[in-house]
Amino acid sequence: MYQYPTAEARIAEELAAVRPGLLPRYTAGLPGARAAVLTRLWRAFAHEPLPWITGRVRGAHALALRLADGRTLHGPLADPYATGDRVTAVRLDRDRHDDPARLMTALAVPHAAAFAAELGDSVASLALSRADADHPDEWPAGDARADDGSRDWEWEQRVVDGHPFHPNCRSRPGFSVADQLAYAPEHRPVVELGTLAVPAAECLVSGDWPDELRSGGDLLLPVHPWQAAHVLERTCVPWRPAHPLMSLRTLALDDDGPHVKTALSARLTSSVRDISAYSVEASAALTALASDLVARTDGLLHITRTLGAATAHSPDLAALLRESPRVYAGPGERVLPVAALPVSGLGDSPARLARLTRLALTVGLRLLDLGVALEAHGQNLLVVLSADGTPLRLVYRDLADIRISPARLRRHGITPPPLTGRLVTDDETALRRKLFGSLVAGALAGAAGSGPALGAALAAALPGLPRTPDLAALREGPVPAKALTLMRLSPETPGDLWTALPNPLVLEPGTRDQ
Numbered sequence: 001m002y003q004y005p006t007a008e009a010r011i012a013e014e015l016a017a018v019r020p021g022l023l024p025r026y027t028a029g030l031p032g033a034r035a036a037v038l039t040r041l042w043r044a045f046a047h048e049p050l051p052w053i054t055g056r057v058r059g060a061h062a063l064a065l066r067l068a069d070g071r072t073l074h075g076p077l078a079d080p081y082a083t084g085d086r087v088t089a090v091r092l093d094r095d096r097h098d099d100p101a102r103l104m105t106a107l108a109v110p111h112a113a114a115f116a117a118e119l120g121d122s123v124a125s126l127a128l129s130r131a132d133a134d135h136p137d138e139w140p141a142g143d144a145r146a147d148d149g150s151r152d153w154e155w156e157q158r159v160v161d162g163h164p165f166h167p168n169c170r171s172r173p174g175f176s177v178a179d180q181l182a183y184a185p186e187h188r189p190v191v192e193l194g195t196l197a198v199p200a201a202e203c204l205v206s207g208d209w210p211d212e213l214r215s216g217g218d219l220l221l222p223v224h225p226w227q228a229a230h231v232l233e234r235t236c237v238p239w240r241p242a243h244p245l246m247s248l249r250t251l252a253l254d255d256d257g258p259h260v261k262t263a264l265s266a267r268l269t270s271s272v273r274d275i276s277a278y279s280v281e282a283s284a285a286l287t288a289l290a291s292d293l294v295a296r297t298d299g300l301l302h303i304t305r306t307l308g309a310a311t312a313h314s315p316d317l318a319a320l321l322r323e324s325p326r327v328y329a330g331p332g333e334r335v336l337p338v339a340a341l342p343v344s345g346l347g348d349s350p351a352r353l354a355r356l357t358r359l360a361l362t363v364g365l366r367l368l369d370l371g372v373a374l375e376a377h378g379q380n381l382l383v384v385l386s387a388d389g390t391p392l393r394l395v396y397r398d399l400a401d402i403r404i405s406p407a408r409l410r411r412h413g414i415t416p417p418p419l420t421g422r423l424v425t426d427d428e429t430a431l432r433r434k435l436f437g438s439l440v441a442g443a444l445a446g447a448a449g450s451g452p453a454l455g456a457a458l459a460a461a462l463p464g465l466p467r468t469p470d471l472a473a474l475r476e477g478p479v480p481a482k483a484l485t486l487m488r489l490s491p492e493t494p495g496d497l498w499t500a501l502p503n504p505l506v507l508e509p510g511t512r513d514q
Contacts, residue, residue, distance in 0.1 A: 006101070007120035011128055014177035025131035031098070033127035035085035037119055038100040040167040042087045044485035046078035048499045052109045067107075080481070080501040081445040081454045083164045083342070099123075100167065111489045118171045118488065125170035126161060128177065129186045133160045152252035152259070152324055153243035155336035157185045158343045164378070164446040166484045174230065174266050183226055185244040191251060193260065194228055194236025195220035198312045204277055206284040207308040210321070219310055222319040224249060224262040231265045231316050246337060246379045252324065258307055261320040261398075274315035278421055279400045283309040283320060285417040286399040292414060293367055301363045302328040304397040325382050325395040332387045335395055338443040339378030349389070350456060356383060356391040357444055358461035361474075363394055364439050368470050371408030371416075373434035375401045377442040403434045432473055433480040433498055440474065441481035441501055455504035462505075478503055 008030055015023050045053065045065055055066035058077060065073040075090035089098040097103040101120035104112050162169035172180060181187050197218040205219070213220040220239070228236045242251035242260060249264035263275045283306040290303035304323040311318030329335040336344060338356070364376055374380070374396055382395040406416035407426045416424075425431065440458075448454035465471055478500035487497045 007117070007124040008127070011124040011177055015128065018178050019132075019181060022128070022131045026127050029127040029130045030123070031088075032085050033123045033130065034099055035088045036126060036161060037123050037167050037169065038090070038098065038103070039082075039085060039087040040165055040169060041100045041103070041119065041485065042075050042090060043078050043080060043082075043165065044167065044483070045073065045075075047080045047481075047501055048483040048486045050109075050486055050489070052107075079451045081441070081448065081451040081504060083446060083449045109489065111491060114491075115485075115488050118168050118173065121173055122168045122171040125172050125175075125180060128180060129160050129162075129170055129184070132181070132187050133158075151243075152256060152326055153185070153245055155334075155340040155344060156246045157188050157243070159246055159337070159340050160186045160343070164339070165442075165481075168484075168488065172266070175226075179226060183224075183244060183248065185246060185248060189244065190241050190254070191244055192225060193239045193242050193251065193262070194223050194225060195239045196223050196228075196232070196234060196236055196317065197221075198317070203310050203312050204280055205308070205310045206280050206282075207287070207306055207321075209308040209310055221310055221312060221317055222260050222262055223317070224251075224264050226266070227262065227264050227316065246339065250322075256324065256326060259304075259322045259324055259397075261322060263316050263318045265316050275309075275311060275318035275320065276315050277311050277313060277318075280309040280311045280318060280320070282417075282419055282421075282423065283399070285419055286402070286423075289372070289404070289417045290399060293370060293372060296370060297363055297366060300359060300393055301367075302393065302395045303399070304328075304395065306399070322397065325397060328393070328395050329384050333392065334385045335382050336385070337379055338381045338383055338447055341383070341447045342449065350453070350460075352389060352391060353444075353448055353453065353457045354460035356447065357457040358465070359383075359391055359394060360439055360444060361461055361465060361471075364435050365465060365468060365470055365474075368431060368435050369408070369466075369468050370412050371405040371410075371414065373403040373405075373431040374438070375434055376439040378446045381439070381443050403431050405431055428469075432470060433496075435470075436474055437480045437482055437498070440504075441479050445504075451502075451504045455506075458505055475505065476503075 012023065012026065015026055046063055052068045053065050054068050057064040061077065063075055063077050067073065071093050073090060073092055076087060089096050092103065092106055097106065100123065101116045104116035104119055182189050183191055197215060197220055200217055200219050203219050209219060222239060223236045228234055241254040244251050250259055250261045252259050261275065265274050287306045294301055294303055304325055307321045307323060309320040325335045364374060367374060376396065380396060380398050383391050384393040384395060386392055402423060404424050405426045406424065409416045445454050448457055462475065480498050481501050483497040483499040490497060
């Protein structure tokens with residue numbers, strides 16, 4: 001049986017103690033938050049290869065899913081590229097479910113209990129996030145939310161709903177309400193980063209570690225306060241105020257200086273976040289490769305440089321200093337993550353979306369042909385906009401999870417970087433999954449908001465692109481996407497799992513939400 005108190009009740013109790021003014025809006029927002037998470041979950045049921053779903057029957061206006069135990073799930077047709085709060089309820093046989101956590105519990109498939117808890121946390125945290133958005137009467141004194149978006153963090157902090165397709169879009173287990181208000185980007189906090197001194201001889205360093213973060217023979221490693229309190233259990237020396245970006249663990253320094261990627265050993269959305277020694281060691285070689293790649297994109301792409309990286313040979317105590325994307329915006333230009341386009345008011349123009357799509361595919365396919373598949377989801381991929389909102393150029397950040405093909409690089413006369421391990425592969429399927437799964441099924445789909453809008457943008461953008469085998473695969477085949485729910489229900493299987501979505505260029509009307 002489903003047990004109370006639920007995550008919703010727990011958050012309400014904590015909120016009443018720390019920010020009672022938000023409680024009415026939080027309570028009013030719970031049905032919408034349940035629908036938002038249920039929409040993402042139903043999309044997964046409709047399109048992911050979940051082993052306990054044995055058949056899918058699409059009618060004119062509804063979808064029936066046959067389960068291995070003989071039961072049937074009934075719900076609306078599911079557009080795999082749609083965003084928002086579209087699915088308010090589904091039926092499991094005769095029982096109506098509007099709560100994704102209760103639905104997952106009722107399904108009772110392997111690992112459902114743990115996933116149900118995550119879904120409940122996602123609903124409650126999303127309702128909390130929405131409650132604190134666009135209500136200036138509740139903003140703390142001195143909060144800079146009225147700014148015009150010209151600083152690094154402002155557009156990023158306006159993305160309230162998190163991942164557009166993951167049911168765990170706001171799941172933050174281990175974070176109390178006070179933690180979320182203090183550290184989550186959508187709550188617009190100023191976070192006081194600290195440092196821990198570690199003997200330099202005990203650290204792995206890549207790139208240039210600044211003098212500001214050295215003291216005698218020690219390196220001063222920036223530490224997130226949540227990490228210091230909950231994982232390291234050590235007191236840090238105060239260092240600099242900073243503003244959390246979309247990833248929460250990466251922050252922009254208060255003086256528009258570099259971005260600081262901190263180790264934050266908490267499960268956010270799907271993964272436990274830390275910084276591996278592999279990432280630190282690879283950062284300098286990746287930055288050098290990026291410079292070579294950028295020179296081959298005719299000025300359409302910038303890649304932020306990792307200025308320095310260091311680890312105390314522990315994924316829980318490490319940091320990267322990365323160039324701010326703002327350095328690539330000229331006078332009157334703005335740079336913001338593609339994920340922020342829907343909340344910026346600039347993403348609702350079909351012409352702008354088509355221009356962005358052509359720009360992103362031109363760059364993404366060019367780099368893929370050269371031998372590098374970017375993980376160009378809406379958080380890593382940023383767009384430089386003119387004063388009137390026209391997409392001009394792209395900025396990519398965070399090279400930690402790209403894929404590199406030595407064979408393709410050599411084909412173009414590029415010496416592969418001295419790297420081994422998970423970043424390196426010549427497998428065409430893996431390379432195309434990395435780019436198309438993040439860019440088409442991720443960033444562009446999130447900006448478009450529906451399959452028909454994405455299909456129209458692709459149809460307008462594809463003519464004129466160089467006809468490569470990768471482009472042919474995109475035009476003619478299904479679109480790869482991470483099977484995010486299958487991954488959460490398969491804890492025994494490491495790494496990414498994938499599904500194939502209908503190509504938006506030929507999306508059948510029967511796959512759209514009704």
